[in-house]
Amino acid sequence: MAALSGRLWWRSGAALGRTAAGAVRAQELAERLRTKWSEEEKQQQQQQQQQQRARELAALQRVHPNVLAKALRQRAVYQDDEVVVLNKPYGLPVHGGPGVKNCIADVLPILAKMLVNMKAEPLHLCHRLDKETTGVMVLARSKEAADRIRLLFKTRQVEKIYW
Missing domain, CATH: 3.30.2350.10 (Pseudouridine synthase)
Incomplete structure (x- = not known):
């Protein structure tokens, strides 16, 4: 029984090792996604700012002197x-x-x-x-x-x- 429990422990340790490596990979993937979303949000904010500037410019051109x-x-x-x-x-x-x-x-x-x-x-x-x-x-x-x-x-x- 001791050999069996040692063997199970070894397997669970390997599985634990794979889980830890998987967790690291998942964490890296999540970080890359956060960075990508952050970059996309920045691009959207820049586009919104450009559109706002265009609206302001158009408004200035329409007002009375x-x-x-x-x-x-x-x-x-x-x-x-x-x-x-x-x-x-x-x-x-x-x-x-x-x-x-x-x-x-x-x-x-x-x-x-x-x-x-x-x-x-x-x-x-x-x-x-x-x-x-x-x-x-x-x-x-x-x-x-x-x-x-x-x-x-x-x-x-x-x-x-x-x-």
Whole structure:
């Protein structure tokens, strides 16, 4: 009986060894599946973000220029006697072109009227950002200030940080 029980124990030990190896393989497979699902979820999230950006871009192209100017005024992060700094939204072009209905350059006269302490002179662009780029844009309240700021950008005295 002892030999039989030893033999059964050996078999159950081997079976236990196979079970442990199977458990490791199952665990590895589960981890690979989790990684694959995680990657698929990331791809889906990226697609959803791209679709959201496309919807935002389409919405910006449909609004009235007064509504766009008001939205830009709300995005002003700094103002003084010479400059206005705003946070440019994604999808809004700085200059017009084929297929562009709304751009920042077109609404500058309207925006100028909405800002505090603004004279009759319209705002001036000092630099540009790509349509797909968000970030701060510097606008000048006078032609002289715009020329000085453009020179700073041209001579690379303005530090630009891209993320």
